[in-house]
Amino acid sequence: MSKTYDTSELSKHVPNPPVNNLSIEEKAEMEFGSLSSDKYLASAQHDPSIEIRTQVLDEPPYYVVISTYLNYLTLIIIGHIRDFFGMTFMPQYYSAMVAKNGYPPWYSAFESFYPRRLKRRLDDCFARPIYGVPGRYINCFNRASTDYNESFYYDGTATPCLNLSSYNYLGFAQSVGKCTDDSIDAVYKYGVSSCGPRNVIGTTDLHVKTEKILSKFLGKEDSIIFSMGWGTNAHLFTSMVNSKCLVISDSLNHASIRFGIRLSGAAVKVFPHNDMEALEKILRNSISQGQSKTHRPWKKIFICVEGLYSMEGTYVNLPKIVELKEKYNCYLFVDEAHSIGALGKSGKGICEYYNVDPNKIDILMGTLTKSFGAAGGYISANKNICDRLRLDITVNNYGESIPPAVLQQISTSMRIISGELNDNEGELRLQRIAFNSRYLRLGLKRLGFIVYGADDSPVIPLLIYNPAKMPRFSQLLLERGIAVVIVGYPATDIISSRIRFCMSAALTKEDIDLILAACADVGDRLNLKFSTGIAGGERNPGDWKKGIKPRWSIEEVIEKTPEDCRHEVY
Amino acid sequence: MPTSLIDNKESSNFLVGLAYKANDIWYDLVEILMQLPGGELIINYIKASHKNDPWRTLLEALLALFAIKYFLASRYSQDDKDNMVLSKKETDELIEDWVPEPVVVDLREDEKWQIETNPIINGAVSKRVDIQQGDLISTNVLNFASLDFLGMSTDKKVVENSVECIREVGVGACGPPNFYGTQSVHVRCREDLAMFLGAEDCIMYGQDFATPISVLPCFLKRGDIVIVDGGAYVGLQKAAMISRCNIEWFNHNDLDDLESILENLSKDLEQGPLNRRFIVTEGLSENFGDSPDLKRLVEIKNKYKFRLILDESNSIGTLGDNGRGLPEVYNIPRSEIEITIGSMARSFGSSGGFCAGDKDMIYHQILTSNAYVFSAALPPYCAVAVSTIIKAIIDEEVEGKVNPHIRPLKENSAYLHSLFNNSKELSKYVTVKSDSYSPSLHLRIDADLREALDLPDVYGGPGSAVTKALKNGNEELFFDQYYNLESFKLQTIINKCVEAKVLPTRTKRILHHEVLPIVPELILHINATHTKQDLDYAYSVVSKAIIDTLEHWRKTGN
Known part of the structure; x- marks a missing residue:
C-alpha cells in the first residue's frame, strides 16, 4: 500500500466488463471444468456404523493466541488515538460521527469503531467487484488504493481467478446450458417481475409448479418459496411464535434466524454449538420450570438449528436432535441454507445425509441461492402448516414474490439434481463436490493447517488467527489467481479469524492441486501451519499423541491425497 | 482487625x-x-x-x-434465579404432563376461502391475464391488481436487456455483496438509482419488504426516538419496533398532530442527551393512497432538528413529472430527505428494494445492515432491468413536461378516481379513500352502511381483542369474525368482477401483525397500459358488483 501509483490513467469508477472473445466452449469450461478422471468422485453420505462425534478442535500454540489478542489490542489502541486526534483536529473527516447544527450524529464513534478502524484495513479483500458468471473462475476487477482503502482506483482490467468464494456448490452458476436456456424462456414468457405480493397477484402457474417440484424433492407435503433467504427467516417466526413461546437456538445460528426470533418477541435460550447434553438440560429445565417469573407452561418450544453451519463447516447432530425433540415433545426448525443440494447421495440435504425422515422435522427452511445458482428461500412443512403460513406470513401479503426467471432456474436445476433431466448430470455434480471437498480438506490438514468442519462438508474454514494475516492471505492468493473469502470478528470469535473456502462441483482436481500448492506456499510465508494432527492429517493414526505434527510436502499431498481422501475418516 | x-x-x-x-x-x-x-x-x-x-x-x-x-460464570448460563427446586421425578412428571400447542393454528373452516381465492396467473402478469381462482377460471381478465404501475416488466427492451444479462452472468449472484457478489451491473444500477433520485449514493437489497426492517435498526438503537405516521404499513411498524427505540405515533398525515407531539417532546429533548431522532412516513401511503404535505413536513423536521425517513415504495415512478417521487411534486431537493427507502418490484418492474441518501449513511449500512451483510446480492438481471427502465424514463425527460412514460398512469389515475368520486349512487355504499393522484384506488364500505350492517368502525389496534390475544399468546383468538366476514364480502365483489373479466384486489392485512387499527378495503391498482375504455369498463363492472353485493347484504343480512 505504500507503493505510489500513477493514477492519471485510472478511474474511481467501477469499470464495465471488458470485451472478451471466448468461444462458447471456452466459456463453458471457465464456468464448469470438465472432469479429468472417474477416480475423482466421492459421495457425501453418513455411514450409520460410525458414531456421530462432536468435532475435535485443534488448537494453535499459545504464542499465536497471545499475539492475536495483542494484535487486536494494538489496533484498538491506535484506533482510539487516531479517533481522538482526528476528531479534535480534523472533524471534517468525521462528519457522520459528530453532532452538527444541533443534529445528532448518524452513528456514534463507538458504534462504528470496528468498521472504521479494523475492517477498513481489510477493505481491499471485501466487496471486490466482479463481472461475468461466478462459476469455476470469477473475474475480479483489478484495483488499488492510495488512501488506505478509503477509495479504489480501477484500470479497467480484470483477472480471472479460481473461485472458492461464491456459493455455487453444484456449479449451477452457468451462462451456458439447460438451466440458463430455460430461465431465458421464462423471462420471455413471464416478464421480468412478479408484479406484486403472492396473495395479491404474484402467484403464477410457475410458482405453483416449482413449489410442487420442491416439495417432492424434499419429501415434504407442501412448500412456500420466497424471494430472499434472509427475508424468509426474518419474517417466518412472527407467524409461528409469540412472547409466550420459547426458542432454543444453537449458539452459531445465522444472523437471519436470530433477527427473526427477535422480531417475534419469543423468549430465547442458547445452547453451545452442537452440545446435545446442554440442549437436553435446557429442555428439561425449561419444560419443568415453564415461563420465567410466572412459571406457566410454555405455549410452544422450538429447537432451531442449521443443517450445515456456514462458518464452521460442521453438521448438526440431527439423529440425536430428532430423538430429543420426540422425547420432549417440542418442535424442530432446521435451516438448510447450506446443506440443501450439497449433502446426501442425491442432494436432498442433511436429512438424507443422516437418513432421517424429513417428516420428522416440523419446519424445514432453506435457501435457493447456494446450490441451485438462483436466489430466494423456502419453507417446507405439512400442508396444514403451510396453508396457515401462506396466509399469515407478512411478505406474502405486502412484499414482492419471487421473480419468474429465478423460479425457473430453481425448478430446472432441481430436476437435473434429481435425475429427471440430463441423465446422470446431477449425480455427477454431487459426486464431484463431495470429492472436491474431501480432497481439499484432507490436503490442507496434511499440509499442516488447522481446518474445521466435517470431512465432506463443502464449507472449509482454514484458521488464520492473527487479524493482520487475513488480508495478506487473501492478497497472496489473489496474486496466484485464487479468490477466497476472509471472515473475522464479528462473524466469528474474536480470535478465530479464518479463510472460508466454499467448494464447488465446477472445480476440477487439477484446480484443487493448484489451490493446495498456493496454500502450502502462502502458509509457509505467513507461518500458518499450526496443526497438531489431533483433528486429522497425520501419517499414522495416533501420531499426534507422540507429538508428531502433520507437515507433508506438497508433492506428497498431491500424490497420495486424491486416493486417501475418498475413504479416510479421522 | x-x-x-x-x-x-x-x-x-x-x-x-x-x-x-x-x-x-x-x-x-x-x-x-x-x-x-x-x-x-x-x-x-x-x-x-x-x-x-x-x-x-x-x-x-x-x-x-x-x-x-x-x-x-458460564457464558450460556440462563436466568434461573427464580427457579423452583425440583427432584428428578418431579421434573419427569412435569415433562410428561406438558402438552404444547400446535405449530400453527390450523385454518378454520370459515377461513379457508382466503386461501382458495388467491388468484393464480397462467403466464405473464400484464394488462390482461388468465387467472385461476379456486374453481373459477377466467381468461383475458383486465388486471387491476398488479403493482407494476408503469407496465414495464414485460417491456421489450427490459426483457431483452435482462436476457442478455442472464446470457452473460447466469441467474443468481451466488454470494453476499461484500463477498464477491457485487457485479459491475449492480454498481451501475446503484449509480443509476442515485442519479435518478438525485441522491449522493444508494444501496440495494434483495427484497423490498426486507429493506425498512433492516435499514431502520442501523440508525435507531435503544434511547433514540422515532415518530411514525399512524397509517404506516406493517413493514415500517415492524422496523420501528425491532429497533427498540422510543416510538411515538402521529395521526395519519396530520402534520398539526406531528407538530404538537414534537412541541411536547422538545422540552425533554433539550435537556436529555443528543439522541438520534427520526420522523418516518410514506411518500404515498400503502394503506390510504394519499401523501403528506412534504413541504410542511420538511419545514417541521428542520425546525425540530429531526431527520426524515421517507418510504417511497409506491410513490417512485408514480408521483412527480418524471416519477422521482414526492419530492419532485413539491420541488424539494432529495438531500432534504435523509433516508429514502423504496421498492424496485413496483414501478421499476423488477425485484428488490433500495435505500438512498448521503454517502456516510449508506456506507454505514454496507457494514451493519443485517439484510445486506448476511444475504446474497440481488440477481444481476434484476439490476439490469431497473437500469434499463431508469434510462428509458430519463431519455424522454423534458423540462417542465410530464414524462411520456408516466403521463398515461397519471391520466388514468385521475380519470378512474373521477369516475368513482362522481358517482352519487356508489357513494351510498363505498367511500373513495385515496387521492386522485394515487395509482391505487382505495374503496371502503361507507360509514353509514357499516353501522347498518353492524360492522365495527375499525379492527385491531391498541386495546382490541386481537392485541390482548397477542399479548397472551392465544393464537386461537387471532381470528376476528367480523373482519373475516367483511373481507369475505369484498372477495365476493372481486369474484363477481372476475367473472366479468376485471380483476381488482383487496387489502390482505393480517390483524395480529398490525399495531394500528385497520379497515378492509377494495383496491384497484391502475396501470399505465390501461386505456380509457378499460377504465370505463372496469368502473362499470366494479360499481355494479359493489352495489349488487352490498345491497344484497344490507337487505338480506348475508
Whole structure:
C-alpha cells in the first residue's frame, strides 16, 4: 500500500466488463471444468456404523493466541488515538460521527469503531467487484488504493481467478446450458417481475409448479418459496411464535434466524454449538420450570438449528436432535441454507445425509441461492402448516414474490439434481463436490493447517488467527489467481479469524492441486501451519499423541491425497 | 482487625478461635507469597494500603472475589434465579404432563376461502391475464391488481436487456455483496438509482419488504426516538419496533398532530442527551393512497432538528413529472430527505428494494445492515432491468413536461378516481379513500352502511381483542369474525368482477401483525397500459358488483 501509483490513467469508477472473445466452449469450461478422471468422485453420505462425534478442535500454540489478542489490542489502541486526534483536529473527516447544527450524529464513534478502524484495513479483500458468471473462475476487477482503502482506483482490467468464494456448490452458476436456456424462456414468457405480493397477484402457474417440484424433492407435503433467504427467516417466526413461546437456538445460528426470533418477541435460550447434553438440560429445565417469573407452561418450544453451519463447516447432530425433540415433545426448525443440494447421495440435504425422515422435522427452511445458482428461500412443512403460513406470513401479503426467471432456474436445476433431466448430470455434480471437498480438506490438514468442519462438508474454514494475516492471505492468493473469502470478528470469535473456502462441483482436481500448492506456499510465508494432527492429517493414526505434527510436502499431498481422501475418516 | 473490639464485646470463644485461625492462614499465605518472585512487592503493597485505609482492603477483596465469580460464570448460563427446586421425578412428571400447542393454528373452516381465492396467473402478469381462482377460471381478465404501475416488466427492451444479462452472468449472484457478489451491473444500477433520485449514493437489497426492517435498526438503537405516521404499513411498524427505540405515533398525515407531539417532546429533548431522532412516513401511503404535505413536513423536521425517513415504495415512478417521487411534486431537493427507502418490484418492474441518501449513511449500512451483510446480492438481471427502465424514463425527460412514460398512469389515475368520486349512487355504499393522484384506488364500505350492517368502525389496534390475544399468546383468538366476514364480502365483489373479466384486489392485512387499527378495503391498482375504455369498463363492472353485493347484504343480512 505504500507503493505510489500513477493514477492519471485510472478511474474511481467501477469499470464495465471488458470485451472478451471466448468461444462458447471456452466459456463453458471457465464456468464448469470438465472432469479429468472417474477416480475423482466421492459421495457425501453418513455411514450409520460410525458414531456421530462432536468435532475435535485443534488448537494453535499459545504464542499465536497471545499475539492475536495483542494484535487486536494494538489496533484498538491506535484506533482510539487516531479517533481522538482526528476528531479534535480534523472533524471534517468525521462528519457522520459528530453532532452538527444541533443534529445528532448518524452513528456514534463507538458504534462504528470496528468498521472504521479494523475492517477498513481489510477493505481491499471485501466487496471486490466482479463481472461475468461466478462459476469455476470469477473475474475480479483489478484495483488499488492510495488512501488506505478509503477509495479504489480501477484500470479497467480484470483477472480471472479460481473461485472458492461464491456459493455455487453444484456449479449451477452457468451462462451456458439447460438451466440458463430455460430461465431465458421464462423471462420471455413471464416478464421480468412478479408484479406484486403472492396473495395479491404474484402467484403464477410457475410458482405453483416449482413449489410442487420442491416439495417432492424434499419429501415434504407442501412448500412456500420466497424471494430472499434472509427475508424468509426474518419474517417466518412472527407467524409461528409469540412472547409466550420459547426458542432454543444453537449458539452459531445465522444472523437471519436470530433477527427473526427477535422480531417475534419469543423468549430465547442458547445452547453451545452442537452440545446435545446442554440442549437436553435446557429442555428439561425449561419444560419443568415453564415461563420465567410466572412459571406457566410454555405455549410452544422450538429447537432451531442449521443443517450445515456456514462458518464452521460442521453438521448438526440431527439423529440425536430428532430423538430429543420426540422425547420432549417440542418442535424442530432446521435451516438448510447450506446443506440443501450439497449433502446426501442425491442432494436432498442433511436429512438424507443422516437418513432421517424429513417428516420428522416440523419446519424445514432453506435457501435457493447456494446450490441451485438462483436466489430466494423456502419453507417446507405439512400442508396444514403451510396453508396457515401462506396466509399469515407478512411478505406474502405486502412484499414482492419471487421473480419468474429465478423460479425457473430453481425448478430446472432441481430436476437435473434429481435425475429427471440430463441423465446422470446431477449425480455427477454431487459426486464431484463431495470429492472436491474431501480432497481439499484432507490436503490442507496434511499440509499442516488447522481446518474445521466435517470431512465432506463443502464449507472449509482454514484458521488464520492473527487479524493482520487475513488480508495478506487473501492478497497472496489473489496474486496466484485464487479468490477466497476472509471472515473475522464479528462473524466469528474474536480470535478465530479464518479463510472460508466454499467448494464447488465446477472445480476440477487439477484446480484443487493448484489451490493446495498456493496454500502450502502462502502458509509457509505467513507461518500458518499450526496443526497438531489431533483433528486429522497425520501419517499414522495416533501420531499426534507422540507429538508428531502433520507437515507433508506438497508433492506428497498431491500424490497420495486424491486416493486417501475418498475413504479416510479421522 | 482491631483486637480491642473483640475484647470489649466479650464475644464467644468460637469467634476468637476463628479470628486466630484466620490470622494463621494469613501468615501462611504471606510466607508462601514471599517465596514467589515479586511476592514481596505485593505484600508490601497490601500492607501499605491496609495501613492507610482498612476499608479499601475489604473493597479490593470483594472486587477480586467478584472478578473470579464473573470469569467462572458460564457464558450460556440462563436466568434461573427464580427457579423452583425440583427432584428428578418431579421434573419427569412435569415433562410428561406438558402438552404444547400446535405449530400453527390450523385454518378454520370459515377461513379457508382466503386461501382458495388467491388468484393464480397462467403466464405473464400484464394488462390482461388468465387467472385461476379456486374453481373459477377466467381468461383475458383486465388486471387491476398488479403493482407494476408503469407496465414495464414485460417491456421489450427490459426483457431483452435482462436476457442478455442472464446470457452473460447466469441467474443468481451466488454470494453476499461484500463477498464477491457485487457485479459491475449492480454498481451501475446503484449509480443509476442515485442519479435518478438525485441522491449522493444508494444501496440495494434483495427484497423490498426486507429493506425498512433492516435499514431502520442501523440508525435507531435503544434511547433514540422515532415518530411514525399512524397509517404506516406493517413493514415500517415492524422496523420501528425491532429497533427498540422510543416510538411515538402521529395521526395519519396530520402534520398539526406531528407538530404538537414534537412541541411536547422538545422540552425533554433539550435537556436529555443528543439522541438520534427520526420522523418516518410514506411518500404515498400503502394503506390510504394519499401523501403528506412534504413541504410542511420538511419545514417541521428542520425546525425540530429531526431527520426524515421517507418510504417511497409506491410513490417512485408514480408521483412527480418524471416519477422521482414526492419530492419532485413539491420541488424539494432529495438531500432534504435523509433516508429514502423504496421498492424496485413496483414501478421499476423488477425485484428488490433500495435505500438512498448521503454517502456516510449508506456506507454505514454496507457494514451493519443485517439484510445486506448476511444475504446474497440481488440477481444481476434484476439490476439490469431497473437500469434499463431508469434510462428509458430519463431519455424522454423534458423540462417542465410530464414524462411520456408516466403521463398515461397519471391520466388514468385521475380519470378512474373521477369516475368513482362522481358517482352519487356508489357513494351510498363505498367511500373513495385515496387521492386522485394515487395509482391505487382505495374503496371502503361507507360509514353509514357499516353501522347498518353492524360492522365495527375499525379492527385491531391498541386495546382490541386481537392485541390482548397477542399479548397472551392465544393464537386461537387471532381470528376476528367480523373482519373475516367483511373481507369475505369484498372477495365476493372481486369474484363477481372476475367473472366479468376485471380483476381488482383487496387489502390482505393480517390483524395480529398490525399495531394500528385497520379497515378492509377494495383496491384497484391502475396501470399505465390501461386505456380509457378499460377504465370505463372496469368502473362499470366494479360499481355494479359493489352495489349488487352490498345491497344484497344490507337487505338480506348475508
